[in-house]
Amino acid sequence: STGPRSRENRGASRIPSQFSEEERVAIKEALKGAIQIPTVSFSHEESNTTALAEFGEYIRKAFPTVFHSSLVQHEVVAKYSHLFTVQGSDPSLQPYMLMAHIDVVPAPEEGWEVPPFSGLERNGFIYGRGALDNKNSVMAILHALELLLIRNYSPKRSFFIALGHDEEVSGSKGAQKISALLQARGVQLAFLVDEGSFILEGFIPNLEKPVAMISVTEKGALDLMLQVNMTPGHSSAPPKETSIGILSAAVSRLEQTPMPNMFGGGPLKKTMKLLANEFSFPINIVLRNLWLFHPIVSRLMERNPITNALVRTTTALTMFNAGVKVNVIPPLAQATINFRIHPSQTVHEVLELVKNTVADDRVQLHVLRSFKPLPISPSDDQAMGYQLLQETIRSVFPEVNIVVPGICIANTDTRHYANITNGMYRFNPLPLNPQDFSGIHGINEKVSIQNYQNQVKFIFEFIQNADTYKEPVPHLHEL
Ligand SMILES: CC/C=C\C/C=C\C/C=C\C/C=C\C/C=C\C/C=C\CCC(=O)O
Ligand SMILES: N[C@@H](Cc1ccccc1)C(=O)O
Ligand SMILES: [Zn+2]
Numbered sequence: 001s002t003g004p005r006s007r008e009n010r011g012a013s014r015i016p017s018q019f020s021e022e023e024r025v026a027i028k029e030a031l032k033g034a035i036q037i038p039t040v041s042f043s044h045e046e047s048n049t050t051a052l053a054e055f056g057e058y059i060r061k062a063f064p065t066v067f068h069s070s071l072v073q074h075e076v077v078a079k080y081s082h083l084f085t086v087q088g089s090d091p092s093l094q095p096y097m098l099m100a101h102i103d104v105v106p107a108p109e110e111g112w113e114v115p116p117f118s119g120l121e122r123n124g125f126i127y128g129r130g131a132l133d134n135k136n137s138v139m140a141i142l143h144a145l146e147l148l149l150i151r152n153y154s155p156k157r158s159f160f161i162a163l164g165h166d167e168e169v170s171g172s173k174g175a176q177k178i179s180a181l182l183q184a185r186g187v188q189l190a191f192l193v194d195e196g197s198f199i200l201e202g203f204i205p206n207l208e209k210p211v212a213m214i215s216v217t218e219k220g221a222l223d224l225m226l227q228v229n230m231t232p233g234h235s236s237a238p239p240k241e242t243s244i245g246i247l248s249a250a251v252s253r254l255e256q257t258p259m260p261n262m263f264g265g266g267p268l269k270k271t272m273k274l275l276a277n278e279f280s281f282p283i284n285i286v287l288r289n290l291w292l293f294h295p296i297v298s299r300l301m302e303r304n305p306i307t308n309a310l311v312r313t314t315t316a317l318t319m320f321n322a323g324v325k326v327n328v329i330p331p332l333a334q335a336t337i338n339f340r341i342h343p344s345q346t347v348h349e350v351l352e353l354v355k356n357t358v359a360d361d362r363v364q365l366h367v368l369r370s371f372k373p374l375p376i377s378p379s380d381d382q383a384m385g386y387q388l389l390q391e392t393i394r395s396v397f398p399e400v401n402i403v404v405p406g407i408c409i410a411n412t413d414t415r416h417y418a419n420i421t422n423g424m425y426r427f428n429p430l431p432l433n434p435q436d437f438s439g440i441h442g443i444n445e446k447v448s449i450q451n452y453q454n455q456v457k458f459i460f461e462f463i464q465n466a467d468t469y470k471e472p473v474p475h476l477h478e479l
C-alpha cells in the first residue's frame with residue numbers, strides 16, 4: 001500500500017540533529033538562566049513584571065540568530081508575551097504554531113533540595129520552578145530554531161511561535177491577545193502544539209514500555225463559589241445550624257458524591273484499543289473487549305487521582321472562609337470549588353448535578369468562571385499535526401512503542417486558539433514518571449539534562465518533518 005509519507009523525498013536539505021559538545025552545554029546553560037528569572041504569576045492582578053520584562057531581554061541575548069534572522073519577525077504582545085513569525089519559502093503550505101508559556105506558579109522554598117529559582121544542576125538534572133512547566137518548552141523551541149538557523153536552514157512551511165506570559169492565571173492577557181492578532185491577520189493554522197501531556201512512564205501498572213500520549217482534547221472548568229448568609233448574634237445562644245455548618249455539610253456532600261464516570265465516551269476508547277496491544281494476557285483481552293469489561297476498567301481507572309481525572313469531572317474543594325470572632329455567630333461562610341469538566345459533559349450539566357447534590361436553597365451558588373471542554377482534535381491518518389508528532393516521536397524516541405490520543409486533565413493556553421485551528425495537540429516531548437509529575441506545581445521540579453537535550457532535538461526534527469510532510473494518498477480498497 002502507499003505510505004502516507006515518503007522518506008525518499010526528504011532531499012539533501014535535511015540537517016541531521018547532531019549537536020556539538022559546546023552546543024549541548026549551551027543548551028543546558030540557557031535553560032538554567034531561564035529558570036533563574038522568577039517570572040511568577042501570583043494572581044490575575046499580580047505577577048512579577050520585572051522578571052517578565054527581564055525574560056524578554058534574556059531570550060534576545062540567548063538566541064541572537066533567531067532575533068537577527070531575516071526569516072523571523074518578532075513581536076512583543078501585551079508587554080510580555082512574544083509572537084515569532086517564521087517565514088517559509090512556500091506560501092501554499094498552511095502554517096502551524098508551536099506554543100509554550102514563560103510564566104510559572106509561585107514556589108515557596110520549603111521542601112526544595114535547592115532553591116527553586118537557582119536553576120542548579122545536580123546528578124544530571126536541572127532543578128527549579130519551570131523546569132517542566134514550561135520553560136523547558138520555551139527554551140527548547142527557541143534553541144531548536146536557533147540551531148537550525150545557524151545551519152542556514154530555511155523552512156518551507158511558515159510557522160508561528162507563541163509564548164504567553166500569563167498562562168498560569170488563564171492567559172487572558174497573553175495568549176488571548178496573540179490569538180486576536182492572528183485572527184485579525186486572517187491566519188488559519190493547520191495545527192498547533194502546546195504543553196499538556198508527556199511520554200508517560202510508570203503511570204499504568206503492568207506496562208513496562210513508555211507510552212507517548214498526545215492530548216487531543218482538554219477539560220473544561222468551573223469555579224463555583226458557595227455562600228451561606230445568616231444573621232449574626234451572640235455565640236452563647238447559637239441557632240441549631242450556623243452558616244458554617246450548613247456550608248460545610250454542602251461541600252462535604254459534593255466531595256462525597258463524585259461526578260459520574262464518563263469512561264465510556266470520548267477519546268479514551270481509541271486510547272484503550274491501542275494500549276491493549278501493549279499488554280499480555282489477560283489485560284489485552286480485557287482492553288480489547290470493553291463492551292464486556294467496561295465496568296471493571298472504568299472502576300480500575302478511579303483508583304488513582306490521575307486516571308480518575310481522565311474518566312470524570314473532578315471536584316476540588318480549594319478555598320473555605322468563614323467567621324469573624326470566636327464568640328460571634330458567623331454572618332457569612334464561603335467556599336470555592338474548582339471543577340475540571342470531562343469532555344463528555346457540559347458546564348450546564350455539572351451545575352445541575354451540583355444543585356441536586358447540594359439540595360439546600362440556603363446555599364447560594366455563584367459561578368465565578370467557567371469554560372467548556374475543548375473539542376476533540378483529529379488523530380486519524382489524515383491529521384497532519386498528529387501524524388507529524390507521531391512520526392517525530394518514533395524517530396527521536398525509539399524506545400517508545402506506542403503513541404495514543406489522550407485528554408489533558410489540566411488547562412493550557414490552547415483554548416484561546418480554538419477559533420483558528422481544529423488541530424490542537426498538547427504534547428511535551430519528554431518522559432515523565434509519577435515522581436516528575438509531583439514536581440509540577442509542587443516541590444523539586446526538575447528536568448534531566450539528557451531529556452531536555454532530546455526535547456531540543458525533537459523540535460529540531462519536527463520543524464524539518466513539517467517541511468517534508470506529504471498529504472496522505474487515500475487508500476484504494478484492495479480487491
Ligand atoms: C488511559 C490511559 C491510562 C493512564 C494514563 C495515565 C496518566 C495520563 C494523564 C496525565 C498525566 C500527565 C500530565 C498532564 C497534566 C498536567 C501537566 C500539563 C499541563 C499543565 C498546565 C499548566 O499548569 O501550566
Ligand atoms: N494551567 C493552570 C492554570 C489555569 C487554570 C484554569 C484555566 C486556565 C489556566 C491549571 O490548569 O491549573
Ligand atoms: Zn504549563
Ligand SMILES: [Zn+2]
Pocket residue numbers: 105133168441
Ligand atoms: Zn502550570
